[in-house]
Amino acid sequence: MKLSAFRKFLPLFDRVLVERLMAETKTKGGIMLPDKAQGKVLQATVVAVGPGAINQKGVVQPLSVKVGEKVLLPEYGGTKVVLEDKDYFLFRDGDILGKYVE
Amino acid sequence: MKLSAFRKFLPLFDRVLVERLMAETKTKGGIMLPDKAQGKVLQATVVAVGPGAINQKGVVQPLSVKVGEKVLLPEYGGTKVVLEDKDYFLFRDGDILGKYVE
Amino acid sequence: MKLSAFRKFLPLFDRVLVERLMAETKTKGGIMLPDKAQGKVLQATVVAVGPGAINQKGVVQPLSVKVGEKVLLPEYGGTKVVLEDKDYFLFRDGDILGKYVE
Amino acid sequence: MKLSAFRKFLPLFDRVLVERLMAETKTKGGIMLPDKAQGKVLQATVVAVGPGAINQKGVVQPLSVKVGEKVLLPEYGGTKVVLEDKDYFLFRDGDILGKYVE
Amino acid sequence: MKLSAFRKFLPLFDRVLVERLMAETKTKGGIMLPDKAQGKVLQATVVAVGPGAINQKGVVQPLSVKVGEKVLLPEYGGTKVVLEDKDYFLFRDGDILGKYVE
Amino acid sequence: MKLSAFRKFLPLFDRVLVERLMAETKTKGGIMLPDKAQGKVLQATVVAVGPGAINQKGVVQPLSVKVGEKVLLPEYGGTKVVLEDKDYFLFRDGDILGKYVE
Amino acid sequence: MKLSAFRKFLPLFDRVLVERLMAETKTKGGIMLPDKAQGKVLQATVVAVGPGAINQKGVVQPLSVKVGEKVLLPEYGGTKVVLEDKDYFLFRDGDILGKYVE
Numbered sequence: 001m002k003l004s005a006f007r008k009f010l011p012l013f014d015r016v017l018v019e020r021l022m023a024e025t026k027t028k029g030g031i032m033l034p035d036k037a038q039g040k041v042l043q044a045t046v047v048a049v050g051p052g053a054i055n056q057k058g059v060v061q062p063l064s065v066k067v068g069e070k071v072l073l074p075e076y077g078g079t080k081v082v083l084e085d086k087d088y089f090l091f092r093d094g095d096i097l098g099k100y101v102e
Numbered sequence: 103m104k105l106s107a108f109r110k111f112l113p114l115f116d117r118v119l120v121e122r123l124m125a126e127t128k129t130k131g132g133i134m135l136p137d138k139a140q141g142k143v144l145q146a147t148v149v150a151v152g153p154g155a156i157n158q159k160g161v162v163q164p165l166s167v168k169v170g171e172k173v174l175l176p177e178y179g180g181t182k183v184v185l186e187d188k189d190y191f192l193f194r195d196g197d198i199l200g201k202y203v204e
Numbered sequence: 205m206k207l208s209a210f211r212k213f214l215p216l217f218d219r220v221l222v223e224r225l226m227a228e229t230k231t232k233g234g235i236m237l238p239d240k241a242q243g244k245v246l247q248a249t250v251v252a253v254g255p256g257a258i259n260q261k262g263v264v265q266p267l268s269v270k271v272g273e274k275v276l277l278p279e280y281g282g283t284k285v286v287l288e289d290k291d292y293f294l295f296r297d298g299d300i301l302g303k304y305v306e
Numbered sequence: 307m308k309l310s311a312f313r314k315f316l317p318l319f320d321r322v323l324v325e326r327l328m329a330e331t332k333t334k335g336g337i338m339l340p341d342k343a344q345g346k347v348l349q350a351t352v353v354a355v356g357p358g359a360i361n362q363k364g365v366v367q368p369l370s371v372k373v374g375e376k377v378l379l380p381e382y383g384g385t386k387v388v389l390e391d392k393d394y395f396l397f398r399d400g401d402i403l404g405k406y407v408e
Numbered sequence: 409m410k411l412s413a414f415r416k417f418l419p420l421f422d423r424v425l426v427e428r429l430m431a432e433t434k435t436k437g438g439i440m441l442p443d444k445a446q447g448k449v450l451q452a453t454v455v456a457v458g459p460g461a462i463n464q465k466g467v468v469q470p471l472s473v474k475v476g477e478k479v480l481l482p483e484y485g486g487t488k489v490v491l492e493d494k495d496y497f498l499f500r501d502g503d504i505l506g507k508y509v510e
Numbered sequence: 511m512k513l514s515a516f517r518k519f520l521p522l523f524d525r526v527l528v529e530r531l532m533a534e535t536k537t538k539g540g541i542m543l544p545d546k547a548q549g550k551v552l553q554a555t556v557v558a559v560g561p562g563a564i565n566q567k568g569v570v571q572p573l574s575v576k577v578g579e580k581v582l583l584p585e586y587g588g589t590k591v592v593l594e595d596k597d598y599f600l601f602r603d604g605d606i607l608g609k610y611v612e
Numbered sequence: 613m614k615l616s617a618f619r620k621f622l623p624l625f626d627r628v629l630v631e632r633l634m635a636e637t638k639t640k641g642g643i644m645l646p647d648k649a650q651g652k653v654l655q656a657t658v659v660a661v662g663p664g665a666i667n668q669k670g671v672v673q674p675l676s677v678k679v680g681e682k683v684l685l686p687e688y689g690g691t692k693v694v695l696e697d698k699d700y701f702l703f704r705d706g707d708i709l710g711k712y713v714e
Binding site for chain 3: 055057059061064072075093094096097098099101102
């Protein structure tokens with residue numbers, strides 16, 4: 001059964017699957033940015049969340065982000081995951097710095 | 103009593119025995135991939151699971167994957183185990199990144 | 205939806221978002237200080253606070269600083285966060301040395 | 307009282323005393339293997355088990371293997387113990403990878 | 409609001425703000441000691457104390473020193489804090505070696 | 511009060527005081543072994559035991575060896591203690607590998 | 613208020629203040645030992661004890677040595693403290709190897 005037959009990927013424990021937002025291709029003044037200058041995008045959208053980690057008392061700790069939310073990622077860390085030819089990243093809930101709200 | 107007389111291998115604690123899926127031998131366009139280019143397959147099927155780790159309260163922590171499920175392995179880690187001349191790998195439940203569901 | 209549409213940034217867990225006070229540009233005697241001599245400002249204002257970290261019993265630990273308070277930052281550590289073109293810094297509640305009170 | 311007067315060796319805490327199975331001296335096809343090519347045997351029989359480790363609550367944690375069971379050892383670790391001129395090895399219960407069952 | 413408008417600095421958690429006693433400028437025999445020979449003073453007065461650290465049960469742990477007490481500091485560690493042009497030092501309660509009592 | 515006036519040495523916490531058995535001076539076949547070839551003796555007799563370590567719940571954890579028992583020491587570790595001109599060694603209860611029983 | 617006005621030094625938490633016994637200046641046979649050959653004295657008298665450390669449950673853990681007892685110090689560790697021109701040493705209760713009893 002080839003993997004592509006699978007429609008959903010569930011992260012485990014307290015892992016969060018995110019998709020980075022598109023990099024800004026122009027400066028404020030409208031000048032095109034070369035690829036190298038675009039830098040790593042630290043803003044991302046939550047695509048899937050795990051059930052949560054289990055603490056020492058055996059209780060599942062709910063995650064602090066939900067699918068669809070916009071979050072700020074740390075500069076480093078995260079595991080790249082390729083699903084249906086698209087790049088996603090797995091972060092631990094505790095490593096996500098914060099979220100943007102309306 | 104030679105080992106081959108044994109029909110089953112039970113991982114201990116929170117270990118999970120997996121068999122990696124076959125590597126893609128062709129590109130999307132149908133071109134044959136040389137062995138070296140095939141890279142390590144990170145998708146695998148769960149073959150056997152341990153009873154679970156025991157937390158500080160002495161309670162067994164059930165595993166988050168079951169036999170038969172398709173999982174995504176981390177790039178590194180895992181212990182190779184040869185059973186009846188086939189390669190399997192042992193991972194800790196907590197190191198498995200996620201699972202693919204219908 | 206471009207990030208700027210967001211009006212608020214919520215730090216997660218026990219993170220605190222601060223804005224450093226302006227560096228002193230003159231000595232006590234009124235002499236202008238060159239940029240390099242101004243040094244890093246360790247005093248800052250709290251701009252946003254996370255909900256608090258979760259301890260081993262699953263209980264959320266309230267933070268010890270509030271929005272608007274003046275705090276003393278450690279020399280090192282903290283994560284720079286650019287929001288609407290302004291520099292802010294994220295510190296863990298436990299790393300903030302103290303606060304100034306009326 | 308010379309040691310040989312002792313008939314039994316009890317491992318302490320969560321230690322497990324094992325005897326490695328005999329190395330295969332021939333290939334599948336019946337060709338004799340030189341000593342060097344025989345490699346370290348990772349399969350072993352449990353000879354004696356400790357009472358179990360004591361967790362933070364002061365409760366003894368029963369071991370997951372029993373005397374007589376066939377187990378799979380990790381590649382590294384273990385302490386060699388010579389008893390009545392025979393080589394045995396001490397492993398922690400938690401380091402034993404799994405066991406073979408009928 | 410310039411910092412000097414603040415009259416009080418509250419250390420956070422289990423931090424203790426101390427002021428080192430004056431270094432001895434003369435030997436027992438009354439001979440003047442050059443600066444370099446005066447060495448770091450390890451005796452200090454407690455100037456301000458935090459509310460205490462929070463243990464794993466979420467309970468605040470009261471500090472073991474009070475404002476005004478004379479304490480013995482460890483040789484190393486501590487964070488220098490300049491308040492209204494005077495040098496103070498922040499130590500963790502647990503790092504203070506002992507206190508002098510009448 | 512000179513130390514020799516003391517008749518007993520009590521190890522503290524979970525420490526165990528042992529005396530190593532005499533090294534074998536002859537081979538099985540009766541040939542005298544030179545000092546260097548005698549190697550470190552890993553078998554020892556328990557001479558004194560501490561009251562036990564205190565676990566996180568404040569409960570004293572009884573030791574797993576008693577005075578007079580024959581034990582197997584690890585290859586490394588232990589603290590040499592000279593009492594009345596004789597060499598003894600202090601080990602933690604948890605580091606002793608096992609004990610020999612009738 | 614000069615420090616000498618203080619008559620007592622209280623160690624904090626689980627610290628123990630000890631005074632090392634005098635080094636042996638002669639061999640058994642009565643021959644004078646040069647300073648260098650006298651070695652560090654590991655026997656000492658307990659001069660003052662702290663209230664005890666606080667465990668994770670917030671309970672104070674009583675110390676295992678009392679003022680006046682003779683103890684055996686580890687080879688390394690300890691903090692030198694000069695009080696009224698005499699050398700004392702601070703050790704953690706848990707680092708003291710044992711005590712001598714009548």
